[in-house]
Each structure stands twice: as structure tokens, then as C-alpha cells.
Amino acid sequence: MRVEEKASSQDVLGARERYVPRGVSASDLVVTRAWGARIWDADGREYLDFAGGIACQNLGHGPAGVVRAVHEQVDRYLHQCFMVGTYEPYVEVCRRLDELWPGDAATKSILLNSGAEAVENAVKIARAATGRPGVVVFDRAFHGRTNLTMAMTSKLVYKQGFGPLAPSVHRAPAPYPYRGVSTEDALAGLDLLFEQDVDPGEVACMVLEPVQGEGGFIPMPAEFVQALKERCERHGILYVDDEVQAGCGRTGTVWAIERLEVEPDILVSGKTLGGGLPLAAVTGKASIMDAVHPGGLGGTFGGNPVACAAAAAVLDELAAPGFRERSEQIATLLRRRLDEIAARRAAVGEVRGLGAMLALELAERNPAAAKRVLGRARERGLVLLSCGLYGNVIRLLPPLSATDDELERGLSILDESLGDAGSA
Ligand SMILES: Cc1ncc(COP(=O)(O)O)c(C=O)c1O
Numbered sequence: 001m002r003v004e005e006k007a008s009s010q011d012v013l014g015a016r017e018r019y020v021p022r023g024v025s026a027s028d029l030v031v032t033r034a035w036g037a038r039i040w041d042a043d044g045r046e047y048l049d050f051a052g053g054i055a056c057q058n059l060g061h062g063p064a065g066v067v068r069a070v071h072e073q074v075d076r077y078l079h080q081c082f083m084v085g086t087y088e089p090y091v092e093v094c095r096r097l098d099e100l101w102p103g104d105a106a107t108k109s110i111l112l113n114s115g116a117e118a119v120e121n122a123v124k125i126a127r128a129a130t131g132r133p134g135v136v137v138f139d140r141a142f143h144g145r146t147n148l149t150m151a152m153t154s155k156l157v158y159k160q161g162f163g164p165l166a167p168s169v170h171r172a173p174a175p176y177p178y179r180g181v182s183t184e185d186a187l188a189g190l191d192l193l194f195e196q197d198v199d200p201g202e203v204a205c206m207v208l209e210p211v212q213g214e215g216g217f218i219p220m221p222a223e224f225v226q227a228l229k230e231r232c233e234r235h236g237i238l239y240v241d242d243e244v245q246a247g248c249g250r251t252g253t254v255w256a257i258e259r260l261e262v263e264p265d266i267l268v269s270g271k272t273l274g275g276g277l278p279l280a281a282v283t284g285k286a287s288i289m290d291a292v293h294p295g296g297l298g299g300t301f302g303g304n305p306v307a308c309a310a311a312a313a314v315l316d317e318l319a320a321p322g323f324r325e326r327s328e329q330i331a332t333l334l335r336r337r338l339d340e341i342a343a344r345r346a347a348v349g350e351v352r353g354l355g356a357m358l359a360l361e362l363a364e365r366n367p368a369a370a371k372r373v374l375g376r377a378r379e380r381g382l383v384l385l386s387c388g389l390y391g392n393v394i395r396l397l398p399p400l401s402a403t404d405d406e407l408e409r410g411l412s413i414l415d416e417s418l419g420d421a422g423s424a
Contacts, residue, residue, distance in 0.1 A: 116144020367391025
């Protein structure tokens with residue numbers, strides 16, 4: 001069956017069943033249009049979007065400046081391959097990333113297609129710069145689905161049956177106060193790892209999300225990140241800050257680590273960076289980035305000019321006056337309403353997050369209840385996502401361009417859906 005442009009949701013889902021493998025776990029929402037904080041399905045139904053293509057639409061769908069920049073670039077050229085023909089949009093994104101670097105160092109950047117590819121490149125660069133193989137990652141981390149990054153990622157579903165996994169990846173605990181893991185516990189776990197399993201002198205880098213995303217929207221305490229950085233400095237290990245989900249304005253500041261008062265050695269960004277087009281970056285101290293020999297880094301499409309034009313506009317918006325203020329207003333509104341919902345509904349165990357990267361963890365540690373809430377929210381016109389090792393965390397990623405009215409409406413739907421799902 002050929003899927004026509006005006007196909008119904010049913011038609012598209014039927015064709016998907018036939019042509020797309022089930023391993024790509026997909027929702028049954030068939031989207032035909034999106035604007036701002038709203039999306040429309042193939043049957044003409046409107047939804048509020050609190051998922052943002054998993055944190056890719058911090059500026060909303062179709063932000064005017066990004067769309068304009070893309071149109072202008074489309075009329076110039078679509079592709080060059082940076083290794084064949086140098087073009088300004090690539091260099092311009094790297095310059096803006098340097099301006100926005102959370103610290104004093106002079107930086108350089110390489111541009112890639114996806115967050116996973118960027119994390120892989122960050123590890124390659126750290127290994128080249130230190131001459132060491134080891135990588136330390138943390139409980140509940142998500143860094144991607146490629147061979148190296150699935151070894152770095154910590155949920156069975158992402159690696160079951162796909163081994164052998166990449167070697168030299170070591171996991172340490174990360175704080176999770178709601179489930180009883182304190183900063184002290186986590187640091188003790190890392191120190192034990194260095195004592196009994198891994199020589200820190202063999203470790204190239206530690207990689208951590210400042211707010212764990214897929215792992216359950218768990219903000220890393222500043223004392224933890226500062227203590228990791230101190231250990232990195234002591235042992236000559238590079239600190240890699242994975243901001244693919246928490247970055248690009250989600251938490252109020254451009255990078256979440258700005259709030260933790262630590263200057264990373266390497267920062268990985270993606271998702272919202274391309275404003276909806278595939279783009280990710282590895283930005284790092286210039287001397288570290290230049291440790292790799294010419295030709296050691298690259299890729300055919302990495303830093304595609306159209307995606308770069310979009311990213312330059314995204315970075316302008318993130319740096320514009322008023323962006324942080326609005327993001328903080330949104331964070332306050334969301335937090336107040338979520339706290340109020342949690343106080344009324346026994347099923348909600350904890351409200352947590354950083355800035356406007358907020359979530360509710362349901363007390364019950366299985367995915368069924370969260371799935372029910374997401375299903376009821378969909379029926380009521382709100383698209384939401386869950387996350388967490390046990391799938392019991394409901395995360396909120398509304399565009400930071402949403403109006404107060406849209407946010408209030410979405411939160412009321414979430415509240416009612418918790419009630420519908422028996423979470424009174
Ligand atoms: C923190 C983090 N790192 C890396 C990735 C991988 O990004 P991508 O899906 O673009 O490969 C993700 C994706 O969710 C992420 O949340």
C-alpha cells in the first residue's frame with residue numbers, strides 16, 4: 001500500500017507495521033503538522049506537546065528565526081562535506097559555541113549528526129589527549145545507542161542481545177537521594193571502583209549528564225560534580241559534560257553545568273542545538289581538541305550546512321536577553337503546580353529537576369502506572385513522555401516558547417490523567 005499525503009492515522013500505522021521493524025519502538029501518534037507548543041495528527045486532532053521530540057524543541061516547533069535561517073541556507077547549498085569544502089555556517093556555530101562556553105578556556109568544536117556520535121567523538125578525543133583507554137560512566141546514564149555509547153548507557157533494553165559491548169567502560173554510582181543514594185554514597189562507590197577495579201591512571205575521561213535525562217530527570221548535586229572534577233584533576237582524567245538533553249536552555253542557563261560551577265574539559269551538545277535538524281557538537285579546551293591528528297575526526301554529513309544555519313539561529317535565541325528570564329518563569333510555574341499536584345496525589349513520590357527540566361516520579365517502581373497516565377493524557381490532548389530505569393518517571397519537556405495558558409492547560413490535563421489512572 002502506498003501512503004498518500006492525506007492518509008489517515010490508521011493508514012500510516014498499517015504501513016508502518018508492514019515496512020518498519022518493531023525494534024524502533026514508536027508511538028501511535030501520526031503527526032502531520034506542528035507549530036509552537038502544539039502538534040496535529042493525521043486525523044486533524046490537536047495536542048499540546050510536552051515531549052518536544054525528546055528535548056529537541058526547547059524553542060518550540062518552527063521558531064521563526066530558525067525557519068528563516070534554514071530557508072536562506074537551502075537556497076545557497078544543501079551540502080558540501082566539511083572535509084571537501086569549508087563553509088562558514090560550520091565555523092560560525094563553532095565560534096558561537098566558544099562564546100557560550102561555561103568557563104574561561106579557549107575552545108574548539110567538531111560538529112556531528114547525533115548525540116551518540118558526539119559522545120563517541122568526545123571519548124575518542126579524550127583517549128587521544130590522555131593516551132589512556134578507560135571511560136568512567138554512572139548509574140542510570142544514557143549516552144546513546146551506538147556500540148560504544150550503548151556500553152556507556154545503563155538500561156538493559158538498549159543493549160540486550162547486541163553484545164559484545166565495548167571494553168574499558170566502568171560504571172560508578174550516581175546520587176539519587178529519593179531512592180537513598182546520597183552524594184557521599186556515590187563518591188564512596190567511585191573511590192572503591194578506583195581502589196579495587198580500575199587504575200585511575202588508566203582512565204581517559206568521566207562522562208556525566210548534569211541532569212540525568214533518560215535515567216529519570218535526576219539533577220546531579222553541585223557538590224558531587226565538583227568532587228568528580230577534583231578527582232579528575234588529581235588523576236589527570238578529563239571531565240566530559242553530556243548536555244545533549246539538559247543543555248540548550250532547558251534548565252534556564254544555556255548549559256546546565258553553569259549552575260554547578262564546574263568548568264568541564266569537554267562538553268557534548270545535541271538535540272535542541274539543531275532546532276529540529278540533526279546536529280550535535282563536541283566542544284572542548286582547544287589543546288585537548290587539537291590532540292587528534294588531522295583526518296582522525298569527521299564524517300560525511302557532520303555539521304551539515306542547513307543544520308548549522310539552524311543552530312546559529314538557535315544559539316542566538318538562547319543567548320538573547322529575556323530567554324533565561326522566561327525559562328525561569330516557566331520553571332517556577334511548572335514547579336509550583338507539580339508540587340501542588342504531588343501534595344494531593346499519593347501516587348506521586350517526588351517532584352524533581354533543574355530549571356524547566358522537571359519530572360514526577362511515581363512511588364510505585366514499575367512502568368504500568370506511568371503508561372496509564374500517559375495514555376489518559378493523550379486521550380485528553382497532551383503528549384507526554386516517561387523515563388527512568390523503571391519507566392515510572394513522567395517528564396515534562398514543554399517548549400520554552402509555550403504560553404502560560406498552554407502550560408496551565410497541560411498541567412491540568414496531567415493532574416486529571418493522574419486521577420483517571422487511579423493515582424488519587
Ligand atoms: C544525555 C544524552 N546523551 C546522548 C544522547 C544520544 O543522542 P542521540 O539520540 O541524538 O544519539 C541522548 C539521547 O537521548 C541523551 O539524552
